[in-house]
Every structure is written in structure tokens, then in C-alpha cells.
Amino acid sequence: MLRVMTSRNFLTIDDFDIRGKTILLRVDMNSPMDTQGHILDDMRIKSHIATLKDLESAKVVLLAHQSRPGKKDFTTMKPHAHLLSRYLGRQVTYVDDIFGTFAKTQIASMEDGDVIMLENVRFYSEESLERTPAEQANTYMVKKLSPFVDIFLNDAFAVAHRSHLSVVGFTEVLPSGAGRVMEKELISLDRGVKGGERPSIFVLGGAKVDDSLRVTENVLVNGGADRVLLTGVVANVALAASGVNIGKVNMDFIKSQGYEDQIEKARGLLAKFEDKIGLPKDVALNDNKKRNEVPISELNSDSLPINDIGLETIVDYTNEIQNSKTVVLNGPAGVSEIDDFALGTHEIIKAATKSDFSIIGGGHISVEVAHLGLEHRFSHISTGGGACIDYLAGEKLPGVESLKAAYKKYQEAKRL
Numbered sequence: 312m313l314r315v316m317t318s319r320n321f322l323t324i325d326d327f328d329i330r331g332k333t334i335l336l337r338v339d340m341n342s343p344m345d346t347q348g349h350i351l352d353d354m355r356i357k358s359h360i361a362t363l364k365d366l367e368s369a370k371v372v373l374l375a376h377q378s379r380p381g382k383k384d385f386t387t388m389k390p391h392a393h394l395l396s397r398y399l400g401r402q403v404t405y406v407d408d409i410f411g412t413f414a415k416t417q418i419a420s421m422e423d424g425d426v427i428m429l430e431n432v433r434f435y436s437e438e439s440l441e442r443t444p445a446e447q448a449n450t451y452m453v454k455k456l457s458p459f460v461d462i463f464l465n466d467a468f469a470v471a472h473r474s475h476l477s478v479v480g481f482t483e484v485l486p487s488g489a490g491r492v493m494e495k496e497l498i499s500l501d502r503g504v505k506g507g508e509r510p511s512i513f514v515l516g517g518a519k520v521d522d523s524l525r526v527t528e529n530v531l532v533n534g535g536a537d538r539v540l541l542t543g544v545v546a547n548v549a550l551a552a553s554g555v556n557i558g559k560v561n562m563d564f565i566k567s568q569g570y571e572d573q574i575e576k577a578r579g580l581l582a583k584f585e586d587k588i589g590l591p592k593d594v595a596l597n598d599n600k601k602r603n604e605v606p607i608s609e610l611n612s613d614s615l616p617i618n619d620i621g622l623e624t625i626v627d628y629t630n631e632i633q634n635s636k637t638v639v640l641n642g643p644a645g646v647s648e649i650d651d652f653a654l655g656t657h658e659i660i661k662a663a664t665k666s667d668f669s670i671i672g673g674g675h676i677s678v679e680v681a682h683l684g685l686e687h688r689f690s691h692i693s694t695g696g697g698a699c700i701d702y703l704a705g706e707k708l709p710g711v712e713s714l715k716a717a718y719k720k721y722q723e724a725k726r727l
Contacts, residue, residue, distance in 0.1 A: 321714040322488030330368040332461040339467035344384040362490040370421040373428040392428040410455035418459045447480030466490025469695040471710030479713040487717035499691035508636035516543030517642025520570040525704035540589035542644035552577035558614030593621025602651040618652040619645030629662035641672030664688035
């Protein structure tokens with residue numbers, strides 16, 4: 312069944328003879344939906360087309376989720392199957408079952424080239440329990456479905472940071488590898504986090520201060536980045552840590568988000584990596600929804616909300632970014648949903664397109680890339696939010712680790 316062609320520590324589609332086989336493919340098609348059940352953003356659905364096209368000679372059984380219990384958009388996978396059919400150019404059959412008799416009958420009757428989508432896996436209560444792969448392998452879902460399939464492929468990078476049943480359970484009992492989305496994510500993010508070609512620059516922003524500081528620490532301690540340029544709320548925290556009076560309103564916001572303790576973390580990083588961490592020289596204050604730029608030295612207790620980096624900082628940052636060989640962007644530079652304060656984010660995005668290898672870390676900044684119509688100018692746009700951040704921060708992702716474990720099992724079996 313296996314024809315290993317890779318030197319990586321996980322298997323891919325290329326390592327399997329998939330013709331005529333039944334493939335259980337975990338995808339991530341979790342999408343924003345309106346109250347009528349219409350999908351508002353189909354980016355994640357489209358992302359799996361390459362994987363499915365490479366599996367055309369097999370029978371493909373899709374496992375996916377939509378939202379989670381208690382949310383208004385916690386619903387069936389029927390709309391996703393309908394959209395996927397349109398993009399794939401062939402029928403994707405929605406099956407209103409996960410591992411019952413109906414699902415098993417549908418799988419058993421498949422022919423080569425067929426694609427079916429099983430029901431939202433989070434309808435099964437055990438799906439979202441955080442357990443070890445061995446514990447997940449002992450669940451009814453794995454026991455009922457695994458006899459009907461030959462290979463498990465995980466293409467759902469966006470949930471790889473979850474040790475959920477459909478993410479790690481099947482890797483214990485089936486030959487397992489990565490789909491094209493997962494494969495590209497791991498290769499691209501590895502290139503980013505390990506530095507790639509030099510100089511390598513990370514530009515971190517947004518409101519999730521703890522995440523940005525985790526990434527900063529990881530890439531600087533491990534030498535993955537030559538410089539980290541800070542923007543957004545994390546820049547405000549770092550400015551406060553460096554002794555700048557950022558103003559009561561900005562400090563109050565940091566406290567309201569629970570990030571006051573991150574000031575000390577930022578202070579430690581600045582002390583250790585002062586020459587490698589870039590901070591704004593000026594900022595744009597929100598003065599009655601109008602942009603008012605001031606140097607950092609002019610900030611005081613009465614300063615207005617900081618909603619963007621200033622023009623001098625934009626010029627400095629974009630020059631560094633344009634001259635880098637590798638650049639990773641995560642998080643907007645300011646309140647980019649307000650036109651007057653989108654300048655920093657947009658100029659940084661444009662500058663990053665001139666780098667040899669450029670990565671967008673998913674989330675809010677990927678929306679701005681799409682808004683500018685520059686998706687095609689980036690080497691990689693991550694489909695993961697939390698998973699991407701955790702990976703860049705050096706965390707081990709259960710979904711990835713389970714694929715590595717499956718690869719080790721294959722290597723050990725080959726030696727016997």
C-alpha cells in the first residue's frame with residue numbers, strides 16, 4: 312500500500328497507492344454562516360480542492376465540523392457538501408450520519424471517484440473531548456468507521472492544535488498521512504519559523520498580546536527570525552514595558568483584555584533582545600474617528616486611543632520588510648476596519664509581497680489581504696488561526712504529532 316517517497320517525518324498522499332482505496336479525509340470546512348444557514352466565506356472549503364483532485368482515483372469519505380454546540384451556526388454539513396460539489400465539478404453526497412448503519416452502508420457502496428461527506432462530527436459528544444490518540448482510538452467512531460476505510464489523511468490544519476477524536480484517533484489504527492493543505496502548511500510554516508533565507512522578519516500585531524509574545528520569544532530564542540517588528544496592541548504593551556506613557560485609555564484597554572501581566576513578559580524580552588525587536592517611533596491616535604499622528608515622545612496620560620502605527624514607523628517597517636528574504640505577518644497593525652487606521656496594515660501587506668518568501672498567519676490580517684486583492688502575491692496564507700499561532704510559537708500540535716507518530720510506526724514496521 313505504501314510507496315514512501317518523502318524524507319519528511321510525516322507521510323503524504325504521494326506515499327500511498329490510493330487507486331481504488333477508501334480514504335477517510337479529515338477536512339476543515341468550518342465557515343462563517345448567516346442566520347439562514349448560508350455560508351458567507353468559502354475560503355476553507357476551496358482550500359481542499361487540490362487534495363480532492365489528487366484523490367480522484369479513490370473513494371473519499373469526508374469528516375468535518377461546523378462550529379460547536381451552543382452556537383447559532385452549529386448546523387449540518389449539507390450546505391458545505393453542496394458548495395464543494397460546485398467547486399469540485401462532481402457530486403459530493405451529503406450523508407446524514409456519522410458512523411451508524413446508514414453511514415457504513417453508504418461507504419461500503421462507494422465506487423472509485425465517489426466523494427461523500429458525513430455529518431458534522433461535533434454532533435457526536437465525544438468528538439470534542441481532549442484525549443490522547445490511544446484513548447480516542449478506543450471510541451465508537453473509530454471502531455465503527457475504521458474497518459470500512461483503508462487510509463486516514465488529515466487535511467485539517469486549522470484544528471491540528473486540538474487532540475480531538477477525528478483529528479488524532481484514526482492515526483492509531485490506520486495508515487495515516489497529510490493531505491495537501493496540511494502538507495503545505497507544515498512545509499511553509501517550517502520555512503518561516505526556522506528562518507528560511509535571511510534576513511527573516513516577523514511582523515506581529517493584532518489584539519492577542521500573549522500569542523504575539525509567545526511567537527516573539529520562540530523565533531528569537533531559536534534563531535528563526537533576525538528581527539520582530541511589533542504593531543497593534545502588542546506594540547502598546549511593549550512600549551509600556553519600555554517606559555513609554557501610552558496614556559490611560561490605552562493602558563485601561565490592556566487591563567480590560569487581561570494583558571497587564573504581559574507587560575512584564577515584554578520587558579524581559581526587550582531586555583534580552585532589544586536590538587532585535589522593533590517598536591513604533593510614532594502612532595496614529597483616534598481623534599473623533601480622525602487620524603492624528605504623534606511621536607512616541609509626545610504621548611502622555613491624556614493621550615487618545617492608539618489605533619495604528621504612524622507614518623515614520625510605516626516607512627521604517629516597510630523598508631525592513633522589503634529588504635527581507637523571508638517575512639511572516641500575523642495580526643493587523645491597527646484598527647484596520649476603520650479606513651483612516653488601515654494605512655499601517657495595508658502598507659505592511661504591500662511591502663511583504665516584495666519579499667522572496669512571504670507568509671500570512673491567518674485570521675484578521677488575511678481578510679485585509681483579500682480586501683486588497685493580493686492573495687496571489689503571497690507564498691502562503693495559513694488556513695489556521697490558533698493552530699498557526701501555536702505552531703509559530705513552537706508548540707507541539709496534537710494533529711501533527713499524531714501524523715509523526717504514524718510515520719514512526721511505519722518506519723518501525725518496515726524494519727521488521
